[in-house]
Amino acid sequence: MRRTSYGQASALSPVDRLGVALSARRVRRSVGALAGRRVADFGCGFEARIACSLRDGVASLTLIDVALSAELQALDGVRTIEGALPGAARALGDASIDVVLCTSVIEHLDEPLAALTEIRRVLAPGGVAFVNVPSWFGKRLLEFSAFRLGLSPREEMDDHRTYYDPRDLWPLLVRAGFRPHAITCRRYKFAMNTFAVCRVDADGAAVAS
DSSP: OOOSOTTSSSOOOHHHHHHHHHHHHHHHHHHOOOTTOEEEEETOOSSOHHHHHTOTTOSEEEEEESOOOHHHHTSTTEEEEESOTTGGGGGSOTTOEEEEEEESOGGGOSOHHHHHHHHHHHEEEEEEEEEEEEOHHHHHHHHIIIIIIOOSOHHHHHTOOOOOOHHHHHHHHHHTTOOGGGEEEEEETTTTEEEEEEEEOTTSSEEOO
């Protein structure tokens, strides 16, 4: 079982910082305003850079990862849960979160479906999930950057269990409980990544993004 979270063992490389910035921008475009909403970041990383960049005005922020910095744990209005997914998510109540972020996490898990099912469980009526994963095309470039150029942490690449194109991720989301018409699943970051936006309507059923 993984014992360290992303960014804990070493500072982020320029490549990693660019990836974080691009992911945060895609979240803003895909999810919309977060003010007044209950937000959770599953697998947020040691410093929760994406979630913290989106923190202003949220009703609450929940951060989950195997390890979290002391600074995060001291923040007012922030709930921190240390533990591995999917088990750590079970500390959250059913339909208790409005927005779930899960960025570059699923590819590291032995039980990706169980983690996605937890995301669906905790989403409240009207909620939305944003899921980001590296694609099979991205695998080649990520491994070249890590193993040949040393621009990304090789331990992160060695921890990958698989990669996802839309045709790989979409069926998992359906099996997790999201309805097909509720799922938008596309490539981005120059086809290096796949992202999905999944919504739940006010009655608790899925709606199109």
